[in-house]
Amino acid sequence: xxxxxxxxxxxxxxxxxxxxxxxxxxxxxxxxxxxxxxxxxxxxxxxxxxxxxxxxxxxxxxxxxxxxxxxxxxxxxxxxxxxxxxxxxxxxxxxxxxxxxxxxxxxxxxxxxxxxxxx
Amino acid sequence: xxxxxxxxxxxxxxxxxxxxxxxxxxxxxxxxxxxxxxxxxxxxxxxxxxxxxxxxxxxxxxxxxxxxxxxxxxxxxxxxxxxxxxxxxxxxxxxxxxxxxxxxxxx
Numbered sequence: 001x002x003x004x005x006x007x008x009x010x011x012x013x014x015x016x017x018x019x020x021x022x023x024x025x026x027x028x029x030x031x032x033x034x035x036x037x038x039x040x041x042x043x044x045x046x047x048x049x050x051x052x053x054x055x056x057x058x059x060x061x062x063x064x065x066x067x068x069x070x071x072x073x074x075x076x077x078x079x080x081x082x083x084x085x086x087x088x089x090x091x092x093x094x095x096x097x098x099x100x101x102x103x104x105x106x107x108x109x110x111x112x113x114x115x116x117x118x119x
Numbered sequence: 120x121x122x123x124x125x126x127x128x129x130x131x132x133x134x135x136x137x138x139x140x141x142x143x144x145x146x147x148x149x150x151x152x153x154x155x156x157x158x159x160x161x162x163x164x165x166x167x168x169x170x171x172x173x174x175x176x177x178x179x180x181x182x183x184x185x186x187x188x189x190x191x192x193x194x195x196x197x198x199x200x201x202x203x204x205x206x207x208x209x210x211x212x213x214x215x216x217x218x219x220x221x222x223x224x225x226x
Contacts, residue, residue, distance in 0.1 A: 110162065
């Protein structure tokens with residue numbers, strides 16, 4: 001079964017840091033681009049970051065560029081999101097997702113992990 | 120950043136009806152348009168990518184079309200399990216962006 005499972009979400013104070021992880025199974029992890037997408041509960045979806053198969057090509061939405069870093073460990077079938085200088089606007093459910101090969105969409109999503117930034 | 124605008128915000132329909140959801144882009148692109156379905160408490164589910172290609176396991180009643188700045192998701196003979204929120208997403212330019220969603224609800 002193709003599966004993604006996020007972890008690491010927590011309650012953190014403004015200005016704090018957090019590292020999210022995403023464990024993959026059931027497919028050849030190193031063959032896929034991966035993404036982080038977030039959703040404020042009850043609101044819409046926002047693309048956060050993209051990473052290519054080898055971990056060398058990265059894209060970020062402007063609101064997180066310079067604060068968040070996407071990375072991966074292909075040997076461990078894991079995707080990460082390092083988040084610094086967190087603010088209340090970063091409070092959301094964070095999903096990791098797998099790209100459709102040779103297409104600009106994602107076809108496998110994890111259940112998400114909740115990040116809450118509050119004092 | 121490409122702005123994606125979906126209409127209408129809410130569609131009230133009966134089972135068996137044909138439903139058309141619209142998505143407009145702030146700038147033109149060729150084909151990198153996807154549609155997702157999301158139900159409460161669940162992650163989104165990919166329905167359509169490359170404007171008109173159905174994802175694995177998606178029933179044939181779902182179809183996508185369009186080009187340029189106007190794209191459409193059509194659901195033929197709506198089933199009870201199709202009541203949900205639907206998002207379009209462009210992948211032509213980073214950052215990829217989503218529409219604000221169309222809720223398909225029971226009339």
